Amino acid sequence: VREWLNGLTVAGIVEHDPTHATYWLPAEHAASLTEAAGPENLARMMQLIPLLAGVEQDIVRCFRDGGGVGYEAFPRFHELMAADSRAVHDAGLLDLVVPMVPGLHESLTAGARLADIGCGSGHAINLLARAYPASGFVGYDFSEEVVTAARTEASEWGLTNAEFVLQDVAELQLPDSFDFATAFDAIHDQAHPARVLANIAAALKPGGTFLMVDIQASSHVEQNAEIPWSAFLYTVSLMHCMTVSLSLDGDGLGTVWGRETAVRMLGEAGFSEVDVRNVETDPFNSFYIARKA
Numbered sequence: 001v002r003e004w005l006n007g008l009t010v011a012g013i014v015e016h017d018p019t020h021a022t023y024w025l026p027a028e029h030a031a032s033l034t035e036a037a038g039p040e041n042l043a044r045m046m047q048l049i050p051l052l053a054g055v056e057q058d059i060v061r062c063f064r065d066g067g068g069v070g071y072e073a074f075p076r077f078h079e080l081m082a083a084d085s086r087a088v089h090d091a092g093l094l095d096l097v098v099p100m101v102p103g104l105h106e107s108l109t110a111g112a113r114l115a116d117i118g119c120g121s122g123h124a125i126n127l128l129a130r131a132y133p134a135s136g137f138v139g140y141d142f143s144e145e146v147v148t149a150a151r152t153e154a155s156e157w158g159l160t161n162a163e164f165v166l167q168d169v170a171e172l173q174l175p176d177s178f179d180f181a182t183a184f185d186a187i188h189d190q191a192h193p194a195r196v197l198a199n200i201a202a203a204l205k206p207g208g209t210f211l212m213v214d215i216q217a218s219s220h221v222e223q224n225a226e227i228p229w230s231a232f233l234y235t236v237s238l239m240h241c242m243t244v245s246l247s248l249d250g251d252g253l254g255t256v257w258g259r260e261t262a263v264r265m266l267g268e269a270g271f272s273e274v275d276v277r278n279v280e281t282d283p284f285n286s287f288y289i290a291r292k293a
């Protein structure tokens, strides 16, 4: 280890105090390698690498034989996803994302109903429920692990307006029930994304708004060169998002389904006026604001 650290010192990657045999990273690395860095913390995201490496041989087998690798093969996925979402939502959900959606802050202040599709560990819903006590919030997910985590946080925060339902959203049948719907990174890995988008449109009241937050990418490969981390996102796509969808005999869109396909599918599901934005606290995603026609 010492030899390796000495090599890093010579390369200028770590600093070294030989008198005390102490090595440390330059202080400015804290801006991208600590929890204090919030959504910029690359150390948190890099934990995905060993998770993905763990299924490499399964992915190779699927390339030869077909099929996909299911969520159960990624033991820490929900935990890592929850940590990442917590950092991103704490940094920007209430201050940047809510004000960006026309009428959302005003409606939630007065009292409205919002559904979060593929809610994961529920932090977005819980933050919204705490900030807007006059409104009702429901998170849907088909993983028992995350629904339990979401309910635990809601109960620890004493929330009475946040509910979490174990539900396959491809089977969601709740016509005209919500004023708003959100989906944070939860459409591209669906087995049946077109059906899910149609179910979301049906669940909204006429004129309702859907905020779909999904990976920033283009269907035109050359445009992805402009997008930060596109090679990493292709890797996550290939070794997680696409394959979990294929494991359920799904479409396998993956993270890089692209803005063009996303806008087309939102239109086909019955949404109009799709506005696509970016938010500085969430470098990986595009924000699609879509109104039910």
Ligand SMILES: C[S@@+](CC[C@H](N)C(=O)[O-])C[C@H]1O[C@@H](n2cnc3c(N)ncnc32)[C@H](O)[C@@H]1O
Binding pocket: 081, 082, 085, 117, 118, 119, 120, 121, 140, 141, 142, 143, 146, 167, 168, 169, 170, 183, 184, 185, 186, 189, 190, 191
């Ligand atoms: C990438 S995670 C995002 C979770 C959460 N929205 C977040 O931002 O932390 C995708 C989530 O969608 C859920 N999911 C995928 N397919 C689903 C389905 N058909 N019905 C319900 N939940 C689904 C997964 O269990 C997972 O929690």
